[in-house]
Amino acid sequence: MNKEQGEKENETFDPGHVPDLPPGKEERFEPGAMTQGDQGARKEGAGDERAYSRENFEPNELSNPLPKWYSAMALGFVIWGGGYFYFQGNVPADAGDHRSVLATMAGPADGATVYAGNCVACHQATGLGLAGAFPPLAGSGWVLGEPDLLAQILLHGIQGEIEVMGNVYNGVMPAFPQLSDAELAAVQNHVRNEWGNEAAEVDDAFYAEQRERFPPDRGPWQGGAELREIVAEPLAVGGS
Numbered sequence: 346m347n348k349e350q351g352e353k354e355n356e357t358f359d360p361g362h363v364p365d366l367p368p369g370k371e372e373r374f375e376p377g378a379m380t381q382g383d384q385g386a387r388k389e390g391a392g393d394e395r396a397y398s399r400e401n402f403e404p405n406e407l408s409n410p411l412p413k414w415y416s417a418m419a420l421g422f423v424i425w426g427g428g429y430f431y432f433q434g435n436v437p438a439d440a441g442d443h444r445s446v447l448a449t450m451a452g453p454a455d456g457a458t459v460y461a462g463n464c465v466a467c468h469q470a471t472g473l474g475l476a477g478a479f480p481p482l483a484g485s486g487w488v489l490g491e492p493d494l495l496a497q498i499l500l501h502g503i504q505g506e507i508e509v510m511g512n513v514y515n516g517v518m519p520a521f522p523q524l525s526d527a528e529l530a531a532v533q534n535h536v537r538n539e540w541g542n543e544a545a546e547v548d549d550a551f552y553a554e555q556r557e558r559f560p561p562d563r564g565p566w567q568g569g570a571e572l573r574e575i576v577a578e579p580l581a582v583g584g585s
């Protein structure tokens with residue numbers, strides 16, 4: 346093996362060796378894209394320099410703040426969503442809709458269902474109320490008398506003394522103006538024809554009229570006395 350052959354072999358096994366680019370070919374190397382390490386390596390060795398220059402630019406992790414347009418877009422969506430919720434009339438039933446469940450369902454209102462949803466907690470399923478707290482509806486002269494009485498109690502609520510079947514109650518009953526005319530008529534007919542009660546039925550139009558009789562914000566009736574005076578006398582059943 347002479348000297349020339351030896352050199353040739355060395356060249357073949359040099360792991361740092363990178364062949365020259367073919368004439369006319371540009372190097373894929375941009376000095377601006379070099380990291381400091383690249384530059385250091387470039388100074389150190391001639392072979393390394395070309396090897397580095399052929400490598401693709403290694404991406405650096407930079408700290409980029411959230412782009413302004415992205416924040417603006419996100420804010421825009423939030424405002425749009427809020428506005429959509431706020432200005433749309435027909436929101437889903439579980440999202441702040443204050444109509445009763447029945448009003449959102451098709452089909453005629455069912456008095457028993459309206460009663461179960463709005464009255465049963467106080468006046469009880471038996472219609473007997475709770476002694477000392479909630480007066481009975483079964484057999485009550487207020488329920489069985491002029492239909493206007495029950496309608497006005499439901500539309501405006503009642504507080505103060507009221508005598509029902511010989512007992513005096515002094516509580517507060519909320520008004521139910523949020524129920525539709527159909528629901529109110531249905532619950533009225535239910536209450537007046539349940540637990541042995543028997544009285545004439547009313548329809549939606551009756552409730553539409555009853556709503557017109559007094560301003561919606563007139564406040565609750567002040568006990569039985571005001572009802573007697575302004576609306577009607579209760580039927581004298583069991584001492585009313």
Ligand code: HEC
Binds near residue numbers: 466518
């Ligand atoms: C939060 C409890 C409560 C709810 C709910 C309630 N009431 Fe009453 N109700 C009362 C109280 C208390 C009185 C007596 C008020 C008073 O003392 O002035 C009363 C009085 C009445 C009266 C007149 C007295 C009588 O017993 O005849 C009627 C009629 C009546 N309620 C019907 C209803 C109907 C129908 C519903 C459902 C749509 C209903 N109430 C829902 C508590 C309630």
